Amino acid sequence: MKILVGYKRVVDYNVRIQVKPDGSGVVTEGVKLSANPFDDIALEEALRLREKGIATEVVIATIAPADAQPHLRNGLAMGANRALHIVSGGPVQPLAAARAFLKLIEKEQPGLVILGKQAIDDDCNQTGQMLAALWNRPQATFASKLELNGNTASVTREVDAGLETLEVELPAVITTDLRLNEPRFIKLPDIMKAKSKPIETIELTSLGIEQGGEIKSTRFAPPPKRSRGVMVKDVAELVAALKQKGLV
């Protein structure tokens, strides 16, 4: 079975986000870019399925500008067999990303698609669900455990009420939550090996995806700040302050 993994490049989760003074966006120039943490988990899960002999090939795909090749090399160094680079001028919204991934699915015919549940830049949490809808296949979002049994997958999902288990027929779209696995570290020899692995580039405009449904971002602003309060010296002072506010 072939597994297709979404592998988005985002501003690294440790970067302190700065909004541009003119409100036109968030500063992404000159800051560290990394794989979306949920996508690293998606790739790790796919690699483990290959190591168990369940999957035969792991293909990573990204939609990003031309300079994203080193990002894909990282995914190849982690262990993916090959990469698909859909070259876009700028960021694409989840619906367009889902439409583009559907084109990849039609070409690649994967038995399973694993995406991160959300990208930590736009925090949309949409692409996997939209892709499953357009593909007319099952979705199992927020997965914390995945077991493949022939033509079905048993997926444990992290939901507000606890842990939900679904059985879905394959092919299906799975989106990852944090506790699905701990991604491996990339080793130096693997970085060398990744240099010879294939990256196929595809122009986004050549995919002929449907247009429409776009949402316009008009202005970016920093969030309202909570100001630092006071330090209390002991429990008595804390309780007195909370009592005065009627909180306890």
Added chain:
Amino acid sequence: MSKILIIAEHLNGQLNAATARCVTCARAMNPESIDVLVLADAPDAIASAVAKLEGVSKVLTAARAENAHALAAVLAPQIAAAARNGYTHLLLPSTTFGKDVAPRTAALLGVGQVSDIMAADGAHKFKRPIYAGNAIVDVETPVDAIVVGTVRTASWPVVAESGNAAPIESLQLDVELPTHTRFVGLQQASSDRPDLQSAQRVVSGGRGVGSKENFEIIYKLADKMRAGVGASRAAVDAGYVPNDLQVGQTGKIIAPELYMAIGISGAIQHLTGIKDAGTIVAINKDPDAPIFEIADYGLVGDLFKIVPELEAAV
């Protein structure tokens, strides 16, 4: 004028309070009408609870055996069909239920989705958080297409109950449903404590609590205060508490009147989950912990000494 359709969230026959928060968000758009759709195997009791919410024009029920569990693949085609009945807006709460179902529905309707609506200016301009709440973006949706959005529940209070119950109608949705997705089970932590997402007071523990056994002191303090219990990602990852207690960017976003962060250093991913809390108290042995930057009251010290003292004093 806008005609808004809200999808009710419910579990075990009980309406989730997130639905009443969606109604508040919908009212902020000054719509002509707000209808709420209850998809369930037995929707009547839930529909009666929805009908009492102030501002609801009409409650619609879609009763089908297949709707016994909230499966996105099963609900989305029905919701899309209902939304095509002249609605301009479709809203779901930004809970794991809404996050799962809304995008699938939006794609069926061929439109993008506004996730985590935190403010509305009219019916097509919204504010939403990005980058774990470190930036707020103003977005505009096309006026000629249906708007699909999820409502950031912490930004909107629960709507009051009204004296006049809205009418309830059953809706026949002639939609073929897939059988490729099956519900197996839900492992639900049973607890008598207030629900984390609607509790007025929340006591949270982090890595500093140190173990599953030690977390008992957090539970004890919470019970004394009649508070809900939360946790940082570190505490959940370490196995001290189950996943449904996680507060933060990828867990629950909450807005209690009082939030007590105990042994939590305050990673930005955690802070994004508590920004709307009324008062934040931080207890940590590290005086440089980032949690103190946003806490209204900070207390530096050993939590194993402080928490029992607190429990005795409140």
